[in-house]
Amino acid sequence: MQFKHSHITCNFPSSYLLQELLGVGAVSEGSLLWEREVAMLRQQLQNLQESHRRMMGEELSGLSIKELQNLENQMETSLRSIRMRKEQMFYDEIQDLNRKGNLIHQENVELYKKIDLLKRENQEMNKKVYGTKDTNGTQSNGFLANRLSIGDDPSEPVHLQLCQPQQDNDETGSGAANLGIKLMNIQVHQL
Template sequence: MVKGKIAIRRITSPKSRQVTFFKRRTGLLKKAKELSILCDAEIGVIIFSCTGKLYEYASTSINSVIERYNKTKRDNQQHHVTAAEIQFLKKETESTMQQLRCLQKYNRQLMGEELSKLSFEDLKNLENVLEMGLKNVRSRKDQTFMEEMRELKRKADDVEQENVELRKKLRVLSQDHREIKGEFAAETSSSKEMSKSSDQAMPDKDDIPERIHLQLSLQPKAPSLDAHETEIK
């Protein structure tokens, strides 16, 4: 008896669906095992039933298979470029190069080069662009000049304020110096007066030998030995 073909669609009967799932799950895992043995392939199969039960098979380990799968997928995403993407990148490159050439040509025209092929209207537009650019440059220059002037004025005010503070400190130091100088002069004058008083009270050292010499000269001389012998005779 030849079996008829089964339509590939969801089985409505829960009991028939459970029986079919069990048979085909067993066959799938068996085929995976045979394929890994015959062809030396690393295979991992993960199955979740309609009730949420997990069934798995791995020729090595399911974690190893999943890790290898994720790594290979990342590498393929990084290095895989389709023909459509290559064509798109080529068009983008050509467009960018064309824009670059136009900008370089326009820049040379702004510098006054390659003007022979321009029409009167193009030259007029270029002149308007240059005048507008010159106006913007002058406006920016004036703004920068005013900002620098304000900054210099601020620095000058700061320096002037520092000078005022230094003058105040200098006046205070000068006043302290004059007071100290006056006190020192008073002490010096007092010391000189005390020195003069002590000089007047004490005799001069140079006069002492003369006074002693005069006192010695006024003393009576002792009679000589010859005069005494004459009186005895």
């Protein structure tokens, strides 16, 4: 015996086929139990398929008003459950995004702290390189030539000018290459 619905095909053995499989000539008590089980499963499958069709809005013409009301109540209950699950998923996703946002914010705060520390270290290095002003307001620095004047802000651009080379009277033979270029009157121009 074969039972079909759309894409579902179920084969159920008849009592004769069941007897043949068991090798029993007469109907035994075991085979009757199997037949009842098969009939019960067949009925459950039919009920589930019918319920599924009704849930899909198919084959509603044979239902009474009370059955339609019950179906509507079932659908509304199912819809509430679906919406609650969807809302819970949205809530969980929002919580996860908030947590990630907080982590990113903390990383940004740490990066700003590092940037601030690097700026302070850079300022300290600039102070060491460019020196500090003495009481006369002149720049004091061991690294730069005394003809170089630097403004208050070490980030200001320095404009250099070339002048004609002059003969150097230094005959000490220091071994340094003479390129013939000297920097003269270097000053910082504020923009």
